[in-house]
Amino acid sequence: MNYKKRYYASFCKENKHVTGWYDIQSLSHTNNVPLEKELHALTDEEWEKREPIGFGVVDGKLVKMEQAIDRVHRAETLLHEARSYVHNNFILLGEVPTQDWIDYQKTLIAIVNGADAPVPTAPSGK
Structure with missing residues (x-):
């Protein structure tokens, strides 16, 4: 599968919480990565600021x-x-x-x- 961006977050559609972080370039395969259309693409800055918990995707933006x-x-x-x-x-x-x-x-x-x-x-x- 070909992803356009390097960094992505998966998130729950119901409560908006981020459920996974993906650095596509660091993966040997993307078999267990959701489809790109189901992910939120991240900027380099968002990737650097990410934390294990406490983030969500709301209105198409990564937010605390x-x-x-x-x-x-x-x-x-x-x-x-x-x-x-x-x-x-x-x-x-x-x-x-x-x-x-x-x-x-x-x-x-x-x-x-x-x-x-x-x-x-x-x-x-x-």
């Missing part, structure tokens, strides 16, 4: 897992704020929320439930 936890916590906080905003500015006034606000909340819910998506910016106004 505290950052990933912070991302989910941020999405939870924004979801709470969005629900309050929609309730106060639409529901209590007998209006239907705009599609932007519905989509925003759905994206935040997906992130809280483990989706690998960037935390969106709230829609402006009504």
Whole structure:
């Protein structure tokens, strides 16, 4: 198998934790290495900074897992704020929320439930 980069990380799709580090050039064969499309390619700098535990792949980037936890916590906080905003500015006034606000909340819910998506910016106004 031909890999385009030298360094890779494998990671769990559910919890995003890195499950393996691969220096392709140092291997005599790649029989036990996942397919390249299932791996995250690393820069030389990322390879040098790697540690046995504590890393994950989130939004296509190698991160310390505290950052990933912070991302989910941020999405939870924004979801709470969005629900309050929609309730106060639409529901209590007998209006239907705009599609932007519905989509925003759905994206935040997906992130809280483990989706690998960037935390969106709230829609402006009504």
